[in-house]
Amino acid sequence: MPGTILLNVSASFRLRFPRQARSPLPVKPTLLTIPTPQPHWASLQADIEAYLKQTIPIKDPLEVYEPMHRLVFAAPRTAAPALCLAACELVGGQRCQAMDAAAALLLNLANAHAHEEIGQGEGSNIALLTGDGIVPFGFELLARGAGPGSPERVMRVIIEISRAVGSGGLIDSLHMKKSVDGEVESVKRVVEKGEGGLHACGAACGAVLGGGSEEEIERLRKFGFHVGMMRGMAQRALNNEDVEEHRNLALKELHLFKDTDLGIISTFLNFY
Amino acid sequence: MPGTILLNVSASFRLRFPRQARSPLPVKPTLLTIPTPQPHWASLQADIEAYLKQTIPIKDPLEVYEPMHRLVFAAPRTAAPALCLAACELVGGQRCQAMDAAAALLLNLANAHAHEEIGQGEGSNIALLTGDGIVPFGFELLARGAGPGSPERVMRVIIEISRAVGSGGLIDSLHMKKSVDGEVESVKRVVEKGEGGLHACGAACGAVLGGGSEEEIERLRKFGFHVGMMRGMAQRALNNEDVEEHRNLALKELHLFKDTDLGIISTFLNFY
Numbered sequence: 343m344p345g346t347i348l349l350n351v352s353a354s355f356r357l358r359f360p361r362q363a364r365s366p367l368p369v370k371p372t373l374l375t376i377p378t379p380q381p382h383w384a385s386l387q388a389d390i391e392a393y394l395k396q397t398i399p400i401k402d403p404l405e406v407y408e409p410m411h412r413l414v415f416a417a418p419r420t421a422a423p424a425l426c427l428a429a430c431e432l433v434g435g436q437r438c439q440a441m442d443a444a445a446a447l448l449l450n451l452a453n454a455h456a457h458e459e460i461g462q463g464e465g466s467n468i469a470l471l472t473g474d475g476i477v478p479f480g481f482e483l484l485a486r487g488a489g490p491g492s493p494e495r496v497m498r499v500i501i502e503i504s505r506a507v508g509s510g511g512l513i514d515s516l517h518m519k520k521s522v523d524g525e526v527e528s529v530k531r532v533v534e535k536g537e538g539g540l541h542a543c544g545a546a547c548g549a550v551l552g553g554g555s556e557e558e559i560e561r562l563r564k565f566g567f568h569v570g571m572m573r574g575m576a577q578r579a580l581n582n583e584d585v586e587e588h589r590n591l592a593l594k595e596l597h598l599f600k601d602t603d604l605g606i607i608s609t610f611l612n613f614y
Numbered sequence: 615m616p617g618t619i620l621l622n623v624s625a626s627f628r629l630r631f632p633r634q635a636r637s638p639l640p641v642k643p644t645l646l647t648i649p650t651p652q653p654h655w656a657s658l659q660a661d662i663e664a665y666l667k668q669t670i671p672i673k674d675p676l677e678v679y680e681p682m683h684r685l686v687f688a689a690p691r692t693a694a695p696a697l698c699l700a701a702c703e704l705v706g707g708q709r710c711q712a713m714d715a716a717a718a719l720l721l722n723l724a725n726a727h728a729h730e731e732i733g734q735g736e737g738s739n740i741a742l743l744t745g746d747g748i749v750p751f752g753f754e755l756l757a758r759g760a761g762p763g764s765p766e767r768v769m770r771v772i773i774e775i776s777r778a779v780g781s782g783g784l785i786d787s788l789h790m791k792k793s794v795d796g797e798v799e800s801v802k803r804v805v806e807k808g809e810g811g812l813h814a815c816g817a818a819c820g821a822v823l824g825g826g827s828e829e830e831i832e833r834l835r836k837f838g839f840h841v842g843m844m845r846g847m848a849q850r851a852l853n854n855e856d857v858e859e860h861r862n863l864a865l866k867e868l869h870l871f872k873d874t875d876l877g878i879i880s881t882f883l884n885f886y
Contacts, residue, residue, distance in 0.1 A: 406781050406789050450750070457746055460732070461739040470729055470742075471788055475781035477746075478722070481753045482776035485769045493765035497757040500772070504754035509678050509747035516743055517678055 382609045386424035389437065390444045391415065397445065397483065409472045417452035420537065421573060421610055422544035422566075428607045429545040429562045432599055435552020442487035443499050443547045446480030450507040451540070453477050458516060492551075499547045506543035511535055526580060533574035541570030561595045568592035569610045576613060654881045658696035661709065662716045663687065669717065669755065681744045689724035692809065693845060693882055694816035694838070700879045701817040701834045704871055707824020714759035715771050715819045718752030722779040723812070725749050730788060764823075771819045778815035783807055798852060805846035813842030833867045840864035841882045848885060 394414055400407050423444040430440035453473035459465035481500060488496040505511055515536035522528050545566025549559040572588035575581070589611050596604060666686055672679050695716040702712035725745035731737035753772060760768035777783055787808035794800050817838030821831040844860035847853070861883050868876060 403786060403789065406786055410781060454746065457742050461742055467733040467792075470733055471785055472781075473746075474726065474729055474749075475785040477749050478753075478776035478780040481750075482773050482780070485772035485776070488765075488769050493760075493769055496769070497760050497765055500757035501754050504750035504757070508750040508754070509682060509744075513743055513747040514675060514678055517675065520739075 381606045383421055383424045383428060383606060386427045386437075386444075386606065387419060387421075389427065390423050390441065390448055393441050394445055394448065398479070405468075406472070406475065409468050410476060413456050413469060413472045414449065414452045414476060417448075417455040420451060420540065421569065422451070422537075422540040423448040424544075425541055425566055425569065425610060426544040426548035426551075428610065429548030429554075429566070430552035431548075432562070432602055432604075432607050433549050433552040433554030433558050435548070435554075440548045440551045442483040443503065443551055444544070446484050446503055447507075447540070447544055447547070449476040449480035449483075450503065450512075454507065454512055454516065495550050495553075498550055502543050502547050502550070506539050511539045511543075515539070529578060529580060530571075530575070530584075533571055533578070537570035537574030537577075538567045539570070541573070542567035545569075558598065561598045565592050565595035565607075568595070572611070573613075653878050655693055655696045655700060655878060658699045658709070658716075658878065659691060659693075661699065662695050662713065662720055665713050666717050666720065670751070677740075678744070678747065681740050682748060685728050685741060685744045686721065686724045686748060689720075689727040692723060692812065693841065694723070694809075694812040695720040696816075697813055697838055697841065697879075697882060698816040698820035698823075700882065701820030701826075701838070702824035703820075704834070704874055704876075704879050705821050705824040705826030705830050707820075707826075712820045712823045714755040715775065715823055716816070718756050718775055719779075719812070719816055719819070721748040721752035721755075722775065722784075726779065726784055726788065767822050767825075770822055774815050774819050774822070778811050783811045783815075787811070801850060801852060802843075802847070802856075805843055805850070809842035809846030809849075810839045811842070813845070814839035817841075830870065833870045837864050837867035837879075840867070844883070845885075 395411075398407070398410055398414065400411065426440050426444040426447060427437050431437055453476050456465055456469040456473040460470055480503075484496055484500055484503075507513070512535065515532050515534075518528070518532045518535065522532055542563045543566070546559050546563035549562040554562065568588040568591045572585050572592060575588065576585045592611060596607065599607075667683075670679065670682055670686065672683065698712050698716040698719060699709050703709055725748050728737055728741040728745040732742055752775075756768055756772055756775075779785070784807065787804050787806075790800070790804045790807065794804055814835045815838070818831050818835035821834040826834065840860040840863045844857050844864065847860065848857045864883060868879065871879075
């Protein structure tokens with residue numbers, strides 16, 4: 343299950359996977375003959391969480407910061423923030439260059455989750471306020487982390503994230519979810535604006551921050567979109583054919599990177 | 615009442631007020647012999663609202679955008695966004711340079727207001743989601759508006775606004791408000807983190823975007839803080855002496871700008 347196996351694999355352990363142009367199924371762990379941990383996207387997730395643990399201060403007033411920690415780490419995990427790091431590395435960037443963007447995405451998603459629970463009568467007033475606090479904090483991280491020469495990239499990423507999590511993106515998805523009639527087509531639209539858009543955003547932001555070309559950015563955006571669709575639809579136990587179709591479409595977008603190490607990025611196509 | 619008289623005064627009408635170094639009370643409108651409207655900070659507020667009306671799209675899905683408009687324009691007005699424009703002009707900038715920052719501040723405050731109502735059991739789920747949508751939109755406006763050469767200033771402003779509205783700022787104030795015991799000192803702390811910090815932020819951001827020097831930025835930040843304290847305390851009908859003290863402290867900070875047109879900025883010290 344994503345989010346439960348949190349391996350912290352150092353870059354030196356990265357394995358070179360055989361290309362999987364025709365088979366969308368990745369090499370199974372049992373085929374590996376060496377006992378090193380497989381570099382899985384969950385290891386990127388673990389990096390982001392470690393960064394956030396260190397970055398969100400535990401200070402006075404504790405009634406503000408303690409729930410902030412709880413809310414951030416209690417939210418269900420999606421692969422979108424980790425995809426941001428993977429895309430950055432795929433275009434030749436360093437993982438750390440995309441860390442603030444990944445953290446900002448995670449914070450925005452944690453807020454959306456907390457507020458969704460409140461909408462369902464489950465959350466508390468504290469969660470309401472706390473959620474409100476972590477969204478600007480995400481943008482602050484991004485702005486703070488902008489090194490000399492990179493503000494244009496950071497600016498672009500702020501716009502990307504705002505659109506993906508705001509109206510036109512995740513907010514539309516959450517609105518639609520309320521009135522969804524169970525029809526496959528309308529569930530698809532919810533997933534498109536939700537998981538699809540969020541993973542597309544994560545991948546595109548990573549590629550921007552890693553210094554990718556416009557073509558690389560757009561390919562990775564599409565890869566992310568299909569990864570999000572695939573994961574979102576599988577989660578809702580939708581038609582397995584649709585899931586497979588998105589997996590294949592995602593794989594196609596990786597063709598541009600065929601001479602690069604596709605180890606981690608291809609694990610986004612697995613459900614283990 | 616601030617926010618009700620929305621005069622749209624063009625810059626050419628700006629009046630040069632006699633300096634009021636000793637009397638904190640501004641010249642009363644009755645002393646004016648010409649029938650031109652007094653340039654009041656409410657005119658800046660009107661500019662920000664006109665900008666937001668034009669900027670927030672009315673498009674599908676209407677169930678997202680229509681409440682967004684309603685929420686933004688229904689929130690009670692504070693002077694902090696208008697102060698952002700006034701500070702920008704005071705240091706020699708153009709009003710338009712600070713418009714996105716003023717709009718972002720207003721959007722953040724509208725969200726806080728909507729969520730406060732939800733916390734009190736008055737708001738709807740729609741308001742919850744809508745509030746969540748307008749916060750990233752504010753940051754998007756800021757990032758989008760960063761012209762060539764100005765991203766560093768915009769980055770700084772994003773950090774300033776995030777801190778003022780997030781944990782450590784407004785969020786702390788809203789938390790404290792819940793447990794306030796009616797003691798003047800604890801109400802003061804609520805106002806410090808709330809109105810004080812928000813007006814300080816507005817003024818500092820305006821000065822940054824208008825190209826002010828570090829000294830000008832810090833003076834205007836203090837001016838803003840005292841304006842916020844003064845207005846926040848007056849609103850809570852706190853000790854009038856405290857209100858007057860903050861008004862005088864605010865006035866002192868304007869000394870640096872004594873050779874500049876203090877027309878509009880001095881109207882923040884009035885309650886009409």
